Amino acid sequence: MINNKKVSVLIWFLLSILWLSACQSEETQTSPPEKEKFEKKEMVAEGLTSDIFVENIGWLSDSEILTVQNEDSNTSFYIYNLYDGSKMKIYEIPSSYVSASISPDKEKILIHSAPESYSAQVTIIGRDGEVLFQEDVPSYELTHSWNKFDANTLLMTSFSEDWSFQVFQIDVEKGIMEPLDVEQPFVQWQSDSSVLFQDWNTEEVSVSAPLVSQNILDGGKDTLVDSSVHFNQFKDSLLSISSREEEGPFTYQFITSSGEIQTEFTVDLLSRYSDWLIPYYDMIDGKGHMITFKANEPGSFDTYTGTFSLVKWDTVSGKETVLFEDLPLEPIQCTPNGEICLYGNQLEKVIDLTTTNIIQLLKEEGADM
Template identity: 35%
Template structure:
């Protein structure tokens, strides 16, 4: 700091003037440099993150006659791209649709009708299940650009699949016979090999890289719930984690269970746990009963936003006679809050977009919900 009191009076005014002018000049130059650095960065960031709102997307999908007839939407590749399937005579076509441009791109064509398509957890691969005959299932693995990686036939009446999210070269394939007896196989896509597995249940989910989870139903004594069991590959026996579970779901870092409320069986308890089985969040909704089980409404989870979205009946009762419609509810697991998004809806499958801002809805995913604006748009042309 300059101590002007020690300077001679004659130099005081002159030096002070020089100091002020120099400071103003340097400040102006510095400000110009900061402006030059910030503006381009801000502009570039805006260009990267600015995307059209859902209401600006090109919907419904325009399908020409040579593409065939709309069959179903499969799911999300990205926040603005979805896969859908059309059928033309006996063949099926898999397309990638850009919601911003309204353009479709043919990804894969099969001469056999497509039963279903599953997108891998990383969205790098797709499993196409087609049906050459009533007792045969053809599994084709492609990448997201349509390059064929594997083809394998499974003699079966029906097939079910569960992709290993920790190792996508492994897929659990359950083969069902016409009497619904089953055989569980581990498909290794690296060498197209299959290994028969001996677990008591056909519907299995990966809880870790080498560990699976399933509801261990008692076949000799039918019940409305079952113990949730974990079982590791290469280990003996199984361990029961929770008793009296109706349904469960495994996410990357979380386990969700549905059970009947102990005090009031007409209510269903949804509980969320981390990988150490510490409870993170829970809520209850009215429960509908079927003849031999409970009806669990469709749901999905946004990993990025930590939000769970589900349909909720207004009252408890019998599923066959229930006619009051469903509310679509969003639960924020971080804030511990809930929000009604829409009401008067049917209970149909849901698939939330990667960003969590939109969701596919419907038995063929023929609609899109804008979860922020709370509006529904048609993906399938109604004509």
């Protein structure tokens, strides 16, 4: 005779197994495996051909860069995707290319070309290659600075051969370029209505100068820092580098819009013949992270044989993280999310800050695919 109690227990056990199997099946269907969920995309190494490569300009997104290459008698501009290797040509000019830069909102590209001697052509295009602004400017040399607060405006300085200069304000949306009355040529936006510059004394040689803010509406001026070796206005903070002693050490100060010192970092800079070397750096706006190089030994840059460390500074907490301890000093530009950076004299390599891998983007001519 069958024991009813034993039958009940057996039925309960079988039902429990079926229920657990159903739950596991449902979980498998709705939740991807951990490996798949966190799998990182692989970058395409050596996806750019060296014999026509000119340079990479910078990031248009976390996966796309603007790259420049020579094609026959023209200079062409491509959007290149690092993860699938695709390239899309967006613009070309005759072979009079000088330089290019990307707006802070990643939607516009400024191209500086020189079709004639002592003359510059400034062209601003959208990501689709549409010309948004174009102007010919008499110029021996040209510099510009995008507005971090309004990507439709920028400042441009045109130098003559005798180094006299004129500063212009460009409004891309309105299509106008107007002279701006400022006393110094190297100017950056501080806000929608004010600019920043170092007020150099023309009567004496110096490696530092007061950092001044000027209202472009009424001309009013304020001194923000009494003595600054270098400055850069970011969207969330102002960087000023200064020193209490002529020989250093030097302090990187990050200043809020209200004028308060948010954080500061003290380093030794390498000396040069007439000034101090400010190592390459990049600010990851929105995260408050600055990626920069630090010399591992003191000395003079002209005779320096030591190495450089790549470090990350958190400009909010004041924390410093060493990312690499031995790298050549070369330009660097990081993605908006701060995970990878273009690196090299032509930004031809990529540093993955999450894995410490360095990937070569250039395929040498004649190398096998």
